[in-house]
Amino acid sequence: MKKFTLLVLSLVFVALAVSGCQQPAKRNAAGVLAPDEQMVNLYYLAGRLEMKTSLVTDRKIVLSGGGNNIAIFPKDNYIYFNDKYFGTLGKTKNKDGLIYVRSSLEEQIRKEIVKTTPAITPVIPKTIPKPTKKSWADGEGRIIVIDPGHGGKDPGAISPHGFYEKTVNLDVALQIAGILKDSGFRIIMTRSNDTFIELDERANIANRNNALLFISIHADSCATSGRNGFTVYVAKQAGSSARNLAEAIDRQMTGTGIKSHGTRQADYRVLKNTRCPAVLVEMGYLSNYWEAKQLKDKNMQRKLAVAITNGIINYVNRSKY
Numbered sequence: 118m119k120k121f122t123l124l125v126l127s128l129v130f131v132a133l134a135v136s137g138c139q140q141p142a143k144r145n146a147a148g149v150l151a152p153d154e155q156m157v158n159l160y161y162l163a164g165r166l167e168m169k170t171s172l173v174t175d176r177k178i179v180l181s182g183g184g185n186n187i188a189i190f191p192k193d194n195y196i197y198f199n200d201k202y203f204g205t206l207g208k209t210k211n212k213d214g215l216i217y218v219r220s221s222l223e224e225q226i227r228k229e230i231v232k233t234t235p236a237i238t239p240v241i242p243k244t245i246p247k248p249t250k251k252s253w254a255d256g257e258g259r260i261i262v263i264d265p266g267h268g269g270k271d272p273g274a275i276s277p278h279g280f281y282e283k284t285v286n287l288d289v290a291l292q293i294a295g296i297l298k299d300s301g302f303r304i305i306m307t308r309s310n311d312t313f314i315e316l317d318e319r320a321n322i323a324n325r326n327n328a329l330l331f332i333s334i335h336a337d338s339c340a341t342s343g344r345n346g347f348t349v350y351v352a353k354q355a356g357s358s359a360r361n362l363a364e365a366i367d368r369q370m371t372g373t374g375i376k377s378h379g380t381r382q383a384d385y386r387v388l389k390n391t392r393c394p395a396v397l398v399e400m401g402y403l404s405n406y407w408e409a410k411q412l413k414d415k416n417m418q419r420k421l422a423v424a425i426t427n428g429i430i431n432y433v434n435r436s437k438y
């Protein structure tokens with residue numbers, strides 16, 4: 118009986134510990150439970166909102182980041198958002214020199230950020246260049262393999278909102294394939310639905326079909342939620358063709374408004390094992406709350422597909438195939 122009680126107690130403890138993890142709003146900056154569960158200190162709130170505290174006095178605290186600033190006046194009990202009155206602050210507390218505010222403020226501010234953050238305006242040309250070689254327009258050119266990363270049992274990265282990388286990759290890859298086909302290119306997709314394909318098989322599809330190019334589409338993820346931007350990868354031993362292709366895509370993607378980390382080298386299996394010039398595009402960070410939202414957005418997906426396609430066509434038109 119005693120053993121059973123112990124087991125139940127330890128299960129309850131584990132359950133409490135787990136639920137504590139899922140409610141970070143109840144913790145302060147040091148990760149210790151805040152003295153009052155409904156209150157969070159301002160440094161913690163700034164961290165949650167991916168903002169910095171740029172001014173801290175007894176009367177005024179300013180949080181800023183992402184082009185927004187929030188001025189909090191604890192003594193006067195009100196908040197300003199981008200220099201406009203936003204509302205009352207509500208309950209506050211000063212403990213050990215730290216100012217605590219209600220945790221619900223985070224959600225309230227997030228909603229305002231969504232409303233006021235301007236949408237990215239693309240500078241992508243509306244028209245897509247046509248391939249210059251007659252054989253391309255006739256559908257006689259060699260095949261381009263488009264590889265939407267992950268799929269089936271492998272979701273890839275998962276956004277804070279709960280959607281999967283495999284879906285974003287497929288959505289964009291299908292659009293790239295569509296635009297290239299319309300321009301006269303022959304396309305093979307490594308997957309065109311939600312199925313799992315081994316990495317080696319993806320490279321083999323390109324090799325078996327004597328492909329001209331291999332384009333792998335992914336979205337990034339990392340532990341630092343603030344990190345954003347796209348990266349175009351080639352294998353470490355990649356020749357100048359793959360590097361030129363990567364740079365052509367990089368140049369076009371900059372027009373989507375997503376920050377460029379440029380062209381990098383990494384020995385991903387799909388890059389290392391393909392015989393033709395191969396690139397892997399990490400379109401942006403799904404681990405970043407805001408960027409993930411953009412990557413899921415249909416309009417942004419179209420912009421990305423057009424940019425990647427334009428990069429491919431520009432490269433093909435300049436090369437001597």
Ligand SMILES: [Zn+2]
Binds near residue numbers: 266267282335336337
């Ligand atoms: Zn991936």
